[in-house]
Amino acid sequence: MKFDTDAIRSLIVGDKQADCVVPPSGFTAQLTLFAAGAMAFLAVFALALSLASGRLAAQWGDELARTSTIRIVAPADERAAQTDAALRVLKTTTGVQSARALTDAEQQALLSPWFGSGIDLGSLPVPRLIEVVEHTTGFDAEGLRLRLAAEVRAAFLDDHTRWRAPLVKAANRLRLLAWIAILLIGLAVGAMVTLAANAALAANAQVVAVLRLVGATDRYIAEAFIRRFTIRAFIGAAVGMVLGMLAVLLLPSASDDAGFLTGLGFQGAGWLTPLLIPIMAGGVALLATRVASRKALEALR
Amino acid sequence: MGTRVIELENVAYSYGGGELLSDISIKLAPGSFYFLTGPSGAGKTTLLKLCYGALLPTAGQVRILGNDVRNLNRDDVAMMRRKVGVVHQDVKFLDHLSVADNIALPLTVSGRQNEADGADLGELLAWVGLTHRAAGLPPELSGGERQRAALARAVIMSPDVVLADEPTGNVDWEMSQRLLRLLIELNKMGKTVLIATHDLSLIRAAKSEVQARVLRISSRRLQLAGADL
Numbered sequence: 001m002k003f004d005t006d007a008i009r010s011l012i013v014g015d016k017q018a019d020c021v022v023p024p025s026g027f028t029a030q031l032t033l034f035a036a037g038a039m040a041f042l043a044v045f046a047l048a049l050s051l052a053s054g055r056l057a058a059q060w061g062d063e064l065a066r067t068s069t070i071r072i073v074a075p076a077d078e079r080a081a082q083t084d085a086a087l088r089v090l091k092t093t094t095g096v097q098s099a100r101a102l103t104d105a106e107q108q109a110l111l112s113p114w115f116g117s118g119i120d121l122g123s124l125p126v127p128r129l130i131e132v133v134e135h136t137t138g139f140d141a142e143g144l145r146l147r148l149a150a151e152v153r154a155a156f157l158d159d160h161t162r163w164r165a166p167l168v169k170a171a172n173r174l175r176l177l178a179w180i181a182i183l184l185i186g187l188a189v190g191a192m193v194t195l196a197a198n199a200a201l202a203a204n205a206q207v208v209a210v211l212r213l214v215g216a217t218d219r220y221i222a223e224a225f226i227r228r229f230t231i232r233a234f235i236g237a238a239v240g241m242v243l244g245m246l247a248v249l250l251l252p253s254a255s256d257d258a259g260f261l262t263g264l265g266f267q268g269a270g271w272l273t274p275l276l277i278p279i280m281a282g283g284v285a286l287l288a289t290r291v292a293s294r295k296a297l298e299a300l301r
Numbered sequence: 302m303g304t305r306v307i308e309l310e311n312v313a314y315s316y317g318g319g320e321l322l323s324d325i326s327i328k329l330a331p332g333s334f335y336f337l338t339g340p341s342g343a344g345k346t347t348l349l350k351l352c353y354g355a356l357l358p359t360a361g362q363v364r365i366l367g368n369d370v371r372n373l374n375r376d377d378v379a380m381m382r383r384k385v386g387v388v389h390q391d392v393k394f395l396d397h398l399s400v401a402d403n404i405a406l407p408l409t410v411s412g413r414q415n416e417a418d419g420a421d422l423g424e425l426l427a428w429v430g431l432t433h434r435a436a437g438l439p440p441e442l443s444g445g446e447r448q449r450a451a452l453a454r455a456v457i458m459s460p461d462v463v464l465a466d467e468p469t470g471n472v473d474w475e476m477s478q479r480l481l482r483l484l485i486e487l488n489k490m491g492k493t494v495l496i497a498t499h500d501l502s503l504i505r506a507a508k509s510e511v512q513a514r515v516l517r518i519s520s521r522r523l524q525l526a527g528a529d530l
């Protein structure tokens with residue numbers, strides 16, 4: 001598509017006379033303003049969801065990829081010895097940065113959501129857990145499994161692959177859904193602006209006919225409408241964006257107690273991304289009005 | 302432009318399966334004055350529309366200011382309309398703009414707004430007797446005032462030719478004479494004038510003041526009317 005600098009300049013600078021020639025659009029202008037505002041508000045949330053789910057996918061992928069767990073499933077009297085043996089094996093394993101057995105308190109904390117606090121681990125057949133942190137280079141999981149099988153028969157390695165993949169996949173799906181939502185919002189803005197522009201053009205059919213008869217070019221007539229709807233969509237989207245950002249800002253902040261939803265929001269430079277929403281809304285309105293006005297004008301000679 | 306302002310050659314126009322005009326040929330010379338007459342429904346308005354490019358002929362050739370209308374793109378049509386003043390039978394104005402702004406509309410849309418603010422518009426308003434109505438809105442105008450405003454709008458770009466479709470159709474005799482005088486004045490300034498009318502008394506009144514040719518549409522064809530008028 002040709003980059004028409006004149007069109008963009010005239011859109012920004014405007015033409016007071018051309019703007020006066022087309023009468024006020026009444027409800028269609030308000031409809032555009034409201035629709036763009038509401039859609040921008042929703043788009044902020046979709047964008048926040050997309051960015052948050054992206055962060056989550058990266059976080060889950062990164063953190064879980066770099067940690068593994070070893071379960072020591074042994075009778076209570078052998079558990080300590082088996083744990084020490086496993087730790088010795090891990091110390092000599094290339095790619096393992098650190099390894100430590102979880103304390104009773106830590107294991108109790110892990111089980112407390114299901115069994116409540118104050119449980120006696122000694123009375124339950126709960127395996128001892130060893131947390132393994134990898135170097136960035138990683139370790140040979142299959143080789144470690146074989147060594148553990150040979151030297152510590154009660155130890156079982158879980159490198160999180162089995163359940164990490166669906167989590168990351170879910171987060172990526174969520175991000176994709178958010179982008180689809182943004183796309184649909186953009187299309188909905190386009191559809192509403194097209195409807196509003198068509199209504200305005202139909203309501204001003206006589207004005208358009210008179211303008212053609214006195215020698216106005218299609219571009220002159222179309223730009224009067226395009227400018228009007230583009231500016232309205234931009235302003236409406238800007239207001240919706242500010243309100244959406246305020247709403248995101250007022251959401252509870254992320255914490256250990258809160259779940260995924262409290263992490264919904266923007267971080268760092270991510271706060272600048274919603275600024276694209278009014279620009280996109282203006283662009284969508286410009287294209288939608290241009291198509292609508294071209295169609296309407298082609299019906300006239 | 303050549304020696305013809307508007308030229309129709311073997312033009313036919315059909316609509317909805319029926320032929321409205323057939324084998325029409327006219328050549329409007331610069332500075333000439335024409336009446337186009339015929340009964341209601343004979344095709345006067347259609348012929349006028351062909352003369353300013355609002356319709357395309359289904360056969361034959363229409364040349365406006367030397368250009369074949371079939372070769373004009375939409376921008377060319379817009380430019381051509383700035384050189385051909387048209388007074389429509391059902392005058393259309395932009396009701397939210399003042400009478401002065403409506404008259405200046407051709408200047409506005411062609412980017413010559415500064416001229417619309419100048420003395421020329423005042424002179425034009427005085428010429429058509431609408432100075433006192435300049436700030437009013439079109440719905441406040443009487444039938445005769447609307448026609449005069451339409452005439453002022455048609456000539457504000459100093460067109461080479463003025464086409465008027467039943468300009469006196471909705472006004473009384475006195476007002477029709479006033480409008481006729483304005484059109485004759487335009488012709489005396491060198492403009493080509495073509496008036497479509499079914500009012501034969503208007504033609505008779507004009508013939509005493511201007512050398513006018515009368516064209517009559519009858520049975521879809523154009524004839525040069527005789528001395529019976």
